Amino acid sequence: MILFGHLGLTTGVIKTYEKITYKHKDLEDRIPIDYRFVLFGSVLPDLIDKPIGAFLFRSTFHNSRIFAHTLLFSTLLVLIGVCILYKNKKNNILFLGISSFIHLIFDSMWLYSGILFWPYFGWKFPTRPEGNWMLSTIIKLVTDPTIFLPELIGFGIIAYFFVKLRKANKFKEFLYKGKL
Incomplete structure (x- = not known):
């Protein structure tokens, strides 16, 4: 997945969770989910690893999936x-970690155990073949259904919530409170 797959599908998963688990809770007992943290967490591994592994230290890592694509990273956030939830009754960092973990699932990180379970299998990250990964990603986006279908579905989910917020005139509320 690239962008909308992560953003939309993660938001859809968390919104479904919220609908199911909060259905029978009193509003006073409920800690609202800030979807700004969900959206940020859904792309956080890429926001950290792509600049470090693909641009800044490419000759060191030879991989754009490093520290933030590990189970250790998401587990620490959770x-x-x-x-913080136990102490302050705030769930923002918890959902940041959960969204980051969902990112790992959508990236099929179980196929890359040397990265997922880092540092268990050693301190060095596996290298990926050199080449123009950005160009190959764009080509896959156009030709590979396992890439473009999640992107289209994710885009649809984001568009749905965007339109819903605009119609209800609650876009500012989302920007300030993260409420969907």
Whole structure:
């Protein structure tokens, strides 16, 4: 996945979770989900790893999936989020970590165990073949259904929520509070 697949599908997963689990809760007991953290967390591994592994330290790592694409990274975010939830009754970091973990699932990171379970299999990250990964990603976006279908579905989900916010005139509320 590239962008809309991560953003839209993660938002859809969390919104479905919210609908199912919060259905029978009183509004006073409910801690609202800030979807700004969900959106940010859904692309956080790429926001960290792409600049580091593909641009800044390309000759060192030879890989654009490094630290933030590990189970360790997402687990630490979730554990920090659980502590903050327990102490301050805020779930923002928890959903940042959950969204980051969902990113790993959508990237099929189980196929790259040397990265997913880093540093268990060693401190060095596996290298990816050199080449123009950006061009190959664009070609896959146009030709590979496993890439363009999640992008289209994700775009549809984001468009749905965007239109819904615009119609209800709640776009500012989303920007300030993250409420969908």
